[in-house]
Amino acid sequence: MRRTLLAFTLAGLAMMLTACAQHQTTLYERLGGQTNIDAVVENFLYRVADDTELVGFFANTNIDKLAASLGSMICDVSDGPCHYEGPPMDRAHQHMGLTDRHFNRLVEHLDTAMQAEEVPISARNVLLGRLAPMHADVMRYQ
Amino acid sequence: MMPSPATPALPAHFFKAWTPRVAAFAVLGFTLLALAAAPAQAGSRLLATGAVTAIEGAAGGGLSPWAVLSGTPSDEEVGVTATATRAWVDDYQLTVTGASLNVYDRLEVSVARQTLDLETLGGELEQDIYAAKLRLFGDVLYHPLGIWSIGGQHKRVSDGTIPAALGAQHTQGNDVYLSGSKLLFSAFAGRNVLLNATLRNTSANQGGLLGFGGDQGGRSWVAEGGVGVFITPRWIVGTEYRQKPDNLSAAREDDWQSLYSAYFFNKHLSLTAAWLDLGTIAGLPSQQGGYLSLQTAL
Numbered sequence: 490m491r492r493t494l495l496a497f498t499l500a501g502l503a504m505m506l507t508a509c510a511q512h513q514t515t516l517y518e519r520l521g522g523q524t525n526i527d528a529v530v531e532n533f534l535y536r537v538a539d540d541t542e543l544v545g546f547f548a549n550t551n552i553d554k555l556a557a558s559l560g561s562m563i564c565d566v567s568d569g570p571c572h573y574e575g576p577p578m579d580r581a582h583q584h585m586g587l588t589d590r591h592f593n594r595l596v597e598h599l600d601t602a603m604q605a606e607e608v609p610i611s612a613r614n615v616l617l618g619r620l621a622p623m624h625a626d627v628m629r630y631q
Numbered sequence: 632m633m634p635s636p637a638t639p640a641l642p643a644h645f646f647k648a649w650t651p652r653v654a655a656f657a658v659l660g661f662t663l664l665a666l667a668a669a670p671a672q673a674g675s676r677l678l679a680t681g682a683v684t685a686i687e688g689a690a691g692g693g694l695s696p697w698a699v700l701s702g703t704p705s706d707e708e709v710g711v712t713a714t715a716t717r718a719w720v721d722d723y724q725l726t727v728t729g730a731s732l733n734v735y736d737r738l739e740v741s742v743a744r745q746t747l748d749l750e751t752l753g754g755e756l757e758q759d760i761y762a763a764k765l766r767l768f769g770d771v772l773y774h775p776l777g778i779w780s781i782g783g784q785h786k787r788v789s790d791g792t793i794p795a796a797l798g799a800q801h802t803q804g805n806d807v808y809l810s811g812s813k814l815l816f817s818a819f820a821g822r823n824v825l826l827n828a829t830l831r832n833t834s835a836n837q838g839g840l841l842g843f844g845g846d847q848g849g850r851s852w853v854a855e856g857g858v859g860v861f862i863t864p865r866w867i868v869g870t871e872y873r874q875k876p877d878n879l880s881a882a883r884e885d886d887w888q889s890l891y892s893a894y895f896f897n898k899h900l901s902l903t904a905a906w907l908d909l910g911t912i913a914g915l916p917s918q919q920g921g922y923l924s925l926q927t928a929l
Binding site for chain 2: 588589590592593594596597600609610611612614615617618619621622624625
């Protein structure tokens with residue numbers, strides 16, 4: 490039993506390493522390119538608009554500009570052919586009074602939006618992993 | 632609703648004996664009632680970030696506490712959980728009821744009662760565990776170093792006869808531990824992988840059910856750890872390993888390990904099934920078997 494478990498764990502680690510080496514397409518392609526990224530962003534913003542705890546933060550926001558900015562940021566983050574030129578995450582969110590509750594809800598809406606637009610789980614996980622460290626930036630000047 | 636311990640109608644030991652189980656069932660009942668009344672209420676942390684309940688009552692994987700705090704409250708929310716667990720190995724059956732409170736995702740306090748039925752040897756062993764876990768820093772998802780917590784567990788065996796007969800020195804003991812947990816996004820076949828490591832200082836024999844300390848030693852440092860893969864955001868499978876002290880020459884003990892599968896139906900309900908290998912317990916070798924644990928959270 491001990492050896493079986495050890496073998497199981499080592500096999501898992503080995504598969505993990507090979508899995509890392511396999512992906513050759515970019516995350517941008519796996520997300521479905523700009524068309525699907527824009528669909529995810531739109532789906533996400535509809536969910537945010539329906540969330541009474543979040544919609545207030547966007548009362549004075551130009552939603553079309555925000556959608557374009559988010560689409561460009563996700564394209565950039567996912568190694569697509571874009572260069573995000575919007576404000577950095579800390580300045581974009583400064584003094585909004587955001588808490589972890591708001592951040593968590595945004596993450597849930599984004600993941601639900603990606604599921605609704607049929608982004609495969611592996612691509613969802615990679616994107617969430619690349620966005621997760623932005624938590625510190627978003628919360629820096631709250 | 633319940634008379635205070637000062638009320639003379641019931642003896643003090645009634646409350647002493649029943650506090651953890653009553654608390655667990657009270658929280659369980661309250662949680663289910665509240666769920667029926669307000670199904671939408673939940674903490675904002677993401678599904679499964681509060682783990683399930685370890686057998687000592689803390690948020691963890693089953694055998695070992697993890698650094699995450701129970702339920703899904705974030706820094707401005709509170710949450711409660713209640714858990715019922717049963718494990719069946721060759722010659723023993725363990726029942727655990729427990730409850731926990733998470734305050735602002737900073738402090739977790741928990742109570743648990745363990746009852747070990749000695750099906751082959753006859754009789755039962757029982758202990759209560761009062762515990763706290765403090766998040767030092769970090770977050771299992773968002774922080775590059777993951778989440779790090781320290782915890783303490785005060786354990787009291789109800790009847791010290793069997794532990795004393797085996798050579799245990801005390802019927803109460805305190806464990807302290809440092810624990811770290813980190814989610815690695817898309818680390819295995821595109822799936823997220825959860826790593827946990829815990830370093831514990833303890834004198835407990837078989838987690839405390841066989842008392843504390845013995846002729847082979849007193850306190851020692853032990854390592855515990857696990858790795859799990861989220862097949863989906865709701866479903867994690869993994870394995871845990873828990874190193875153990877070996878203080879009693881009359882009842883040698885082995886490290887524990889498990890293979891587990893935990894499913895989160897939603898933020899309020901999870902079910903964990905596991906295969907356990909607990910080694911020798913009180914002289915009876917190679918104790919293996921199954922494990923089921925149901926957790927409700929609010």
